[in-house]
Amino acid sequence: MAKVFFKQYLKMKLPGQGDNIAYVDRVREKLENLLHGRVEIPFELYEKIYKEFEKGKGEVTCSLMYDEKYHLLSIQAGRVEECYAVAIDIGSTTISAELIDLNTGEVLDSANCTNSQVKIGEDVLHRMFHAFNNKAGRDELQKLVAGDILSILDRFSKKIDMENLLGIGIGANTVMVHLLLNLPIETICRVPKTPIINAPGFIKAADIGINVNSFARMYILPSIGSYVGGDVVGGILISDMWKKEEVSFFIDIGTNAEMMLGNKDWLLCAAGAAGPAFEGGSLEKGMRAMEGAIDEVRYEDGKFKFHVIGDVKPIGICGTGMIKLLSELFIHGLVDRRGKLINGDRIFITEDVYITQNDIDNFMRTKAGANAAVSYMLETMNINLSDLDKFYVAGALGEYIDIEAAINIGMYPDIPRDKFVILGNTSLKAAKKMLMEREAHKVLKDIKENLTYMELGEEEGYIHYLEKALFLPHTDLSLYPSVEKRINLKR
Amino acid sequence: MAKVFFKQYLKMKLPGQGDNIAYVDRVREKLENLLHGRVEIPFELYEKIYKEFEKGKGEVTCSLMYDEKYHLLSIQAGRVEECYAVAIDIGSTTISAELIDLNTGEVLDSANCTNSQVKIGEDVLHRMFHAFNNKAGRDELQKLVAGDILSILDRFSKKIDMENLLGIGIGANTVMVHLLLNLPIETICRVPKTPIINAPGFIKAADIGINVNSFARMYILPSIGSYVGGDVVGGILISDMWKKEEVSFFIDIGTNAEMMLGNKDWLLCAAGAAGPAFEGGSLEKGMRAMEGAIDEVRYEDGKFKFHVIGDVKPIGICGTGMIKLLSELFIHGLVDRRGKLINGDRIFITEDVYITQNDIDNFMRTKAGANAAVSYMLETMNINLSDLDKFYVAGALGEYIDIEAAINIGMYPDIPRDKFVILGNTSLKAAKKMLMEREAHKVLKDIKENLTYMELGEEEGYIHYLEKALFLPHTDLSLYPSVEKRINLKR
Incomplete structure (x- = not known):
């Protein structure tokens, strides 16, 4: 079974006479040879790669994500086995979550809470009205659901080191996805009920205020239409x-x-x-x-x-x-x-x-x-x-x-x-x-x-x-x- | 000749009865069909796509970059032909730049200035010493060269609307690249002279303070070794x-x-x-x-x-x-x-x-x-x-x-x-x-x-x-x- 989020331990030779390939390219080449695919390394990691490489004396653990090609998410000195993800179902009433050990698939913890957006309206229509052509309303609803997710992650952080949380998976209906991503919902309300996006795929969790660590990626289940979602x-x-x-x-x-x-x-x-x-x-x-x-x-x-x-x-x-x-x-x-x-x-x-x-x-x-x-x-x-x-x-x-x-x-x-x-x-x-x-x-x-x-x-x-x-x-x-x-x- | 940075005009049907594909997916599908390749759309553009689509009543112009797949950089309502890039050679002494019309390849303007890092040292070794294990020194050198680039771009901004600047190409030696990206240079100085990176490829210009617009991408010519660069x-x-x-x-x-x-x-x-x-x-x-x-x-x-x-x-x-x-x-x-x-x-x-x-x-x-x-x-x-x-x-x-x-x-x-x-x-x-x-x-x-x-x-x-x-x-x-x-x- 090919994994989406995973860790890859690398043991590399230190640069030496006649072998002075740059640190980042060195890590990339090693990964590409091992994984048989292209690895993208973001600018933010350049310095960290060098520092962790030196700290681990050539032994590092890479956190990776696959989405058509490999993406390096983070790097740690030495061998780090721990590797986690959180799956979340954002219901309009209840939010349910599970903490998953990515090495075994085991559910380590689970949590439920009421979707705090209920404060704005039990009914989804009330919430849509609150956000309709109203950026402040949207911001408020986004913060409420993001806050719920952060509370759940905070609870999970008692079980794991959040540095090892690589992915967050979201299942939700189209409206919940729009409110989570702070997108306009106007067009969902009126015929022909057109969402802003059906298939967001992977985004940086930090981009929507879920800054559990700087790199964790959020995957959002695609929706089919305005009312057929995750x-x-x-x-x-x-x-x-x-x-x-x-x-x-x-x-x-x-x-x-x-x-x-x-x-x-x-x-x-x-x-x-x-x-x-x-x-x-x-x-x-x-x-x-x-x-x-x-x-x-x-x-x-x-x-x-x-x-x-x-x-x-x-x-x-x-x-x-x-x-x-x-x-x-x-x-x-x-x-x-x-x-x-x-x-x-x-x-x-x-x-x-x-x-x-x-x-x-x-x-x-x-x-x-x-x-x-x-x-x-x-x-x-x-x-x-x-x-x-x-x-x-x-x-x-x-x-x-x-x-x-x-x-x-x-x-x-x-x-x-x-x-x-x-x-x-x-x-x-x-x-x-x-x-x-x-x-x-x-x-x-x-x-x-x-x-x-x-x-x-x-x-x-x-x-x-x-x-x-x-x-x-x-x-x-x-x-x-x-x-x-x-x-x-x-x- | 297949282009790296380019604009693509789209004329699309407005969503209607039985056709309520989301705005973002609608634009992506249209582009993928036209370009015969996958198009990646970043989260930051979701709302803008909807707004420009509505503003242009289905007519939009997409700014794109190709790097193994297409990346949507920005979107504008209506038809916008203008499409520019800037090529820059960062010499240790002189910085030379050309403003390029991406539609014709024509050089619209050119500019030269002294690399302001010369203030720290005429000699590259002096600058390396200034940055050696010294983050403040690195920051200073980075700001100097970024400031030079910004001045050049400011001059070019009298000729073009910077909203239409898609790419910035950089040719420079390994040390200049490291100073531009604010990366440690310690390992370049000592044997076996190992850079942090040889092939950065594309990065967001804004990530290194070149915020001419929010999306322009910078391409940096790769280097071979510590002293064989762009x-x-x-x-x-x-x-x-x-x-x-x-x-x-x-x-x-x-x-x-x-x-x-x-x-x-x-x-x-x-x-x-x-x-x-x-x-x-x-x-x-x-x-x-x-x-x-x-x-x-x-x-x-x-x-x-x-x-x-x-x-x-x-x-x-x-x-x-x-x-x-x-x-x-x-x-x-x-x-x-x-x-x-x-x-x-x-x-x-x-x-x-x-x-x-x-x-x-x-x-x-x-x-x-x-x-x-x-x-x-x-x-x-x-x-x-x-x-x-x-x-x-x-x-x-x-x-x-x-x-x-x-x-x-x-x-x-x-x-x-x-x-x-x-x-x-x-x-x-x-x-x-x-x-x-x-x-x-x-x-x-x-x-x-x-x-x-x-x-x-x-x-x-x-x-x-x-x-x-x-x-x-x-x-x-x-x-x-x-x-x-x-x-x-x-x-």
């Missing part, structure tokens, strides 16, 4: 749908839902504005999956049994809890197929936690969005649901969703359960892959040719698919045979 | 000896003498510490070739006739004047073959300007150095003087030297006069070539393999060649048949 690109890398003959479906569920259908020859991407409902956001008693959130509900003998994160007194209900709750309400006949409560306009789970008819209506729209996207994309490509080889689910939420419950409410399709593959945080995993494997960069480049992006909101027929999906599990019950059987058994 | 490399590019079957000799005469012998298969380089005598430096009444300097002397009817630069009252004698004077003294029997004055210990040319025996002795050592280097290199390679195809003379001094006089005193070999080729300032010419022709970069890279560097001072037998050359024209008069004939005719 999450889907991560899905490509982490699922194997891009190399299979059979057609698969990929869905990343977070604040946004990003989807992909395809195989080794073609990939169709789309994004749906899922809204915050999936993460518990828009519910009256909704909350994110944290201490105090009900994340699992069962209805037995006329009573709700539930699990609370942290085993404390429940404060609210999170996305996975809501999916399970709606499924239980439906299966046990407490809501009808249109998602309407049979009795009253709210249901209490505990004394304080309840859901309202309005909550359910919001959630129905969100789940309908996911369902409609799947159906619309399959029909556009003339593929039957039964022909899908795999149904990949990514995203932090995806890991904890009860698949049966999600099928019951028509959020996931009713297909054989062994076709579901839970991928976890593909954005983070892909960022890590790009930090480690040169082949991954090649794959991404090759795949880009096969990608088509569909703007669902601009597709005329899409609205009808949405309407049909506003039932539990769907207008057409025959699409959900296992759910039909389950309801019939229950009632 | 002058010889320039000689390679400007003479055609590197592509001929026949063997030629190249000599660059300035404060230092740099030499090269070879043909298309091999090149042997050497440097001799010529010392300041050639430029009039070490003579009691010596001076550089400027107003008031005697640059031409004839001895007729027992009297000196002379020419003074600027036709003013003579103040001193410069290098070309000294060569002519010594030749006249010798031909007319006023000095003997050992260079000793027949009568007294000084000779007056005017009331105030004279030369002393000591001056002649100094000069004899310098001219012996040049002579010995030629002989030693020829004998080392087993080549007869008569087999030389061309004798290339470079350097500002070389342009004005009277060839007959230089042969009379044994500074140049006594070969058919049509073999002499006066090249002028090869360092400046090569810097210009590297700014304009991609092929020149390839040639330099290819030729580097054929180059051998010889440290004359470390060659055991060299001292004997020096001793034999301490005669006028040489111990062995048979090597100088035309001079022998001339003396016999005269006496």
Whole structure:
């Protein structure tokens, strides 16, 4: 496996009679001979190369990065084995990071924090408004997210010497990337929704205020369109749908839902504005999956049994809890197929936690969005649901969703359960892959040719698919045979 | 002819329905399609690309540089044809520069100034001492030469808009390059005389304080060894000896003498510490070739006739004047073959300007150095003087030297006069070539393999060649048949 970031130890002869090649050229030649490729050495390192060479008496360790050619990032006297990178997923709500040992691939530490931009707005639209034609607003948002990254790196700096951090990999959606790089977002907001950049590739981390050391490079996962970013690109890398003959479906569920259908020859991407409902956001008693959130509900003998994160007194209900709750309400006949409560306009789970008819209506729209996207994309490509080889689910939420419950409410399709593959945080995993494997960069480049992006909101027929999906599990019950059987058994 | 620095006008469609590729990727794709090569776009340009694109409504002009791949340097709205570069020869005494129109190759302006480092020391050794293990001294020397370059650019800025200056080409010897880049010179001073860098290639001019605009790139001619720098490399590019079957000799005469012998298969380089005598430096009444300097002397009817630069009252004698004077003294029997004055210990040319025996002795050592280097290199390679195809003379001094006089005193070999080729300032010419022709970069890279560097001072037998050359024209008069004939005719 060819590495992207790595260290190369060199033991060289000291200059001597008849051998007075310059220090920099000496190091370059040695590296080029060993690596069989061109090595670029920046001006800032000239003096350091000489000093470390002399200090190590000809023994030095070079920190390198490969991007079409080799780039010398830094040099240290003697032999230094330590070599690290940090992978970061910048979600609009949560930032997740992993500290990686580049020699072994091992995750040495991980960290999560809330994206501080939430202060400006929970909703990404609020943040975009804050930055719209407003450099001060952009600067503020950039500093907030850069500050989050610096805090995470500061935590990691207790485990490693930051001098040995070579790379930082970023997976994020297009808007988050623009806010991180302090780029205008005006053109993303208005039709034809054009970003400033889709594929930044490698930049110097210090250039955007992430000055953990003077040389660390940041790699940013490319995006496809304004609303298909690192999450889907991560899905490509982490699922194997891009190399299979059979057609698969990929869905990343977070604040946004990003989807992909395809195989080794073609990939169709789309994004749906899922809204915050999936993460518990828009519910009256909704909350994110944290201490105090009900994340699992069962209805037995006329009573709700539930699990609370942290085993404390429940404060609210999170996305996975809501999916399970709606499924239980439906299966046990407490809501009808249109998602309407049979009795009253709210249901209490505990004394304080309840859901309202309005909550359910919001959630129905969100789940309908996911369902409609799947159906619309399959029909556009003339593929039957039964022909899908795999149904990949990514995203932090995806890991904890009860698949049966999600099928019951028509959020996931009713297909054989062994076709579901839970991928976890593909954005983070892909960022890590790009930090480690040169082949991954090649794959991404090759795949880009096969990608088509569909703007669902601009597709005329899409609205009808949405309407049909506003039932539990769907207008057409025959699409959900296992759910039909389950309801019939229950009632 | 493939260009190194150039402008590329683009007319692009504005983003529209179904065509929302990001601005940066849009420009990159267009350029890559037109140029058939990869284009690298730095982070600093992302926002500017969007703004200029919008301003020009899809019409922009890109400033590009080629170095294995294309690098976008800047972008301007609309069509901008102007495209300039500056070639600079940094001599230890004089800095010469030319402003070049990159579209036509035309020289629009030229400028010369004294290298301000002369304040620290006329002699390069003094400057090296000033910078030796002394960062403050290095900083000072760097600021002096950078200041000279900035003054020259300031002068050129009256002719062009500096926004359209893309490249700056530098030809200089190894020490001058180190002082320009503010690099340590300690290792050049002590055996085995190892520079920090031989081949810096392209760097950002702003990185060394030449901030004429934010993006202009500086190209520095590579050097071979500690004392074989851009002058010889320039000689390679400007003479055609590197592509001929026949063997030629190249000599660059300035404060230092740099030499090269070879043909298309091999090149042997050497440097001799010529010392300041050639430029009039070490003579009691010596001076550089400027107003008031005697640059031409004839001895007729027992009297000196002379020419003074600027036709003013003579103040001193410069290098070309000294060569002519010594030749006249010798031909007319006023000095003997050992260079000793027949009568007294000084000779007056005017009331105030004279030369002393000591001056002649100094000069004899310098001219012996040049002579010995030629002989030693020829004998080392087993080549007869008569087999030389061309004798290339470079350097500002070389342009004005009277060839007959230089042969009379044994500074140049006594070969058919049509073999002499006066090249002028090869360092400046090569810097210009590297700014304009991609092929020149390839040639330099290819030729580097054929180059051998010889440290004359470390060659055991060299001292004997020096001793034999301490005669006028040489111990062995048979090597100088035309001079022998001339003396016999005269006496």
